[in-house]
Amino acid sequence: MVDVLMVVLGAAMVAALVHIAAILIIPLAATRDAFARLSPLGPVNATIALEQPGPQARLLPYRDPAVASAFCRFDLAGGPLRVKAPADGSGFVSLSFHTRRGGIFYAITDKAATHGVLEALVVTEKQLRALEAKDDEDTPVQDLRVVSTAEEGFVMMRALSEEPSLYPRAEAQARALACANEAIPP
Amino acid sequence: MDTLIKALLACVIGLVVGLWATVLSLRNARGFDAATIGPWTVSEKAGAVDADPYTRAAMERSGEIPLALGEGLQFIARADDSGAALNPRCAYLVGRATPPTRYWTLSLVDPQGFPVENPTRRYGFRSSEILRGADGGFVIAVSANAHAGNWLPIGSNGRFALALRLYDSPLGATAGAIEKDAMPRIVRESCS
Numbered sequence: 001m002v003d004v005l006m007v008v009l010g011a012a013m014v015a016a017l018v019h020i021a022a023i024l025i026i027p028l029a030a031t032r033d034a035f036a037r038l039s040p041l042g043p044v045n046a047t048i049a050l051e052q053p054g055p056q057a058r059l060l061p062y063r064d065p066a067v068a069s070a071f072c073r074f075d076l077a078g079g080p081l082r083v084k085a086p087a088d089g090s091g092f093v094s095l096s097f098h099t100r101r102g103g104i105f106y107a108i109t110d111k112a113a114t115h116g117v118l119e120a121l122v123v124t125e126k127q128l129r130a131l132e133a134k135d136d137e138d139t140p141v142q143d144l145r146v147v148s149t150a151e152e153g154f155v156m157m158r159a160l161s162e163e164p165s166l167y168p169r170a171e172a173q174a175r176a177l178a179c180a181n182e183a184i185p186p
Numbered sequence: 187m188d189t190l191i192k193a194l195l196a197c198v199i200g201l202v203v204g205l206w207a208t209v210l211s212l213r214n215a216r217g218f219d220a221a222t223i224g225p226w227t228v229s230e231k232a233g234a235v236d237a238d239p240y241t242r243a244a245m246e247r248s249g250e251i252p253l254a255l256g257e258g259l260q261f262i263a264r265a266d267d268s269g270a271a272l273n274p275r276c277a278y279l280v281g282r283a284t285p286p287t288r289y290w291t292l293s294l295v296d297p298q299g300f301p302v303e304n305p306t307r308r309y310g311f312r313s314s315e316i317l318r319g320a321d322g323g324f325v326i327a328v329s330a331n332a333h334a335g336n337w338l339p340i341g342s343n344g345r346f347a348l349a350l351r352l353y354d355s356p357l358g359a360t361a362g363a364i365e366k367d368a369m370p371r372i373v374r375e376s377c378s
Contacts, residue, residue, distance in 0.1 A: 003192060006192060006196075007192050007195050007196045007199070008196075009196075010192070010193065010196030010197075010200065011195070011196040011197075011199035011200040011203065012200070012203075013196075013200065014196055014197050014199070014200020014201060014204065015199070015200040015201075015202075015203035015204035015207065016200075016204065017200070017204065018200060018201050018203075018204025018205060018208075019204040019205075019207045019208050019211075022204065022205060022208040022243075023208060023211070023239050023240060023243045024239055024243075026212075026242075026243040026246050026247065027239075027242040027243055027245075027246045029246075030246055032246060032247055032249055033245065033246040033249055034245075034249050034250070034251045036249075037249050053301060053309070054301055054307075054309065055300060055301050055302060055303040055309075055341075057300075058300060059249070060249050060250065060251060061248050061249060061250050061295075061298055061299030061300055062248070062250045062252075062260065062295065062299035062349065063251075064291050064293065064310070064349075064351050065291075065293055065301055065309040065310045066291045066293075066310060066312045067291075091289075092288060092289050092353045092354055094254075094256075094257040094258075094353075096233070096253070096254040096256075096257055098233070098251070099235075102233070102242070102245055102246065103233070103234065103235035103237075104233035104234065104235070104252070104254040105235065106254075106256075107254030107255070107256035107257050108256065109256065109257060109353075109354055111354065149235065156251060158257065160289055160291075160312070160353060161312075162289075162312060162314035162315065163312070163314065163315045164315070
């Protein structure tokens with residue numbers, strides 16, 4: 001009787017340890033996360049449109065069938081990343097900035113667009129300091145500088161279609177996302 | 187019983203139970219952060235850098251790219267207002283209002299989060315296309331058989347869930363505090 005109790009107690013302790021370890025390790029392994037699924041679709045900085053959500057589009061779950069989306073992967077080792085996306089105010093458009101591990105470090109919607117364009121400069125902490133050192137104190141900074149906590153990640157663009165027949169327009173809008181590394185001015 | 191055998195047995199049982207508990211907890215995919223409003227659940231921190239370990243592990247497995255708080259919110263319902271699991275053989279009426287937002291969409295998904303094949307290829311409704319009553323309220327009929335008005339077909343006999351997304355909603359991080367009455371009701375009409 002005591003033997004059985006000891007085994008059950010021991011098993012419960014091992015089970016708790018295994019469970020906690022597994023939950024903590026899974027995000028680190030990251031073999032099936034969004035970044036791992038998006039990576040094979042194309043190179044860094046390329047804008048890649050995702051398939052229209054539907055029963056056959058099995059790459060990423062919980063995508064809204066009304067929303068067209070495109071993404072670009074980035075690597076800040078090549079310099080800060082300039083992101084531009086059209087947002088003419090005709091419907092909902094958003095940009096979200098994700099690290100490789102899935103954390104969202106920034107997001108903007110078309111409400112923040114100036115002259116019909118959403119624009120941001122993604123930088124690392126170090127690049128931000130280098131840029132700030134070069135800033136002219138008399139002219140205000142024009143760029144929206146977004147600090148990424150990781151060098152690698154992806155930018156997601158979403159464009160909502162107001163009706164099914166307008167989906168192609170939303171898709172064209174999502175495809176117009178542009179990402180490019182740029183050098184820090186000398 | 188020999189001590190070594192006992193220890194080994196405890197380890198093997200512990201490993202199996204631990205992994206099984208992990209698979210179960212990820213399948214039911216709701217972290218500590220998730221808030222419940224009637225039949226709807228919302229995870230305000232789904233994409234946040236400081237999401238809890240369960241939410242992060244579930245996100246890694248599913249591959250979902252969550253909405254950022256600044257973009258919108260996603261609510262999932264797997265049951266109706268009475269608490270009974272959504273049944274593909276029943277008809278439901280969903281409406282008549284949503285929390286304040288610029289746009290919303292309501293769609294039907296399978297347990298993995300994908301739209302369900304149906305002959306009309308109608309996977310969801312947008313706030314901008316929906317037929318409304320004179321008071322501005324709406325009703326969406328969720329059923330396997332054709333229905334007048336806003337009909338969202340249930341395309342298969344499998345389990346399903348409803349996904350409500352609010353875009354550019356002023357609610358943001360306060361989503362958990364939404365009153366139940368502000369969310370669309372899910373009322374079961376009849377079952378076959």
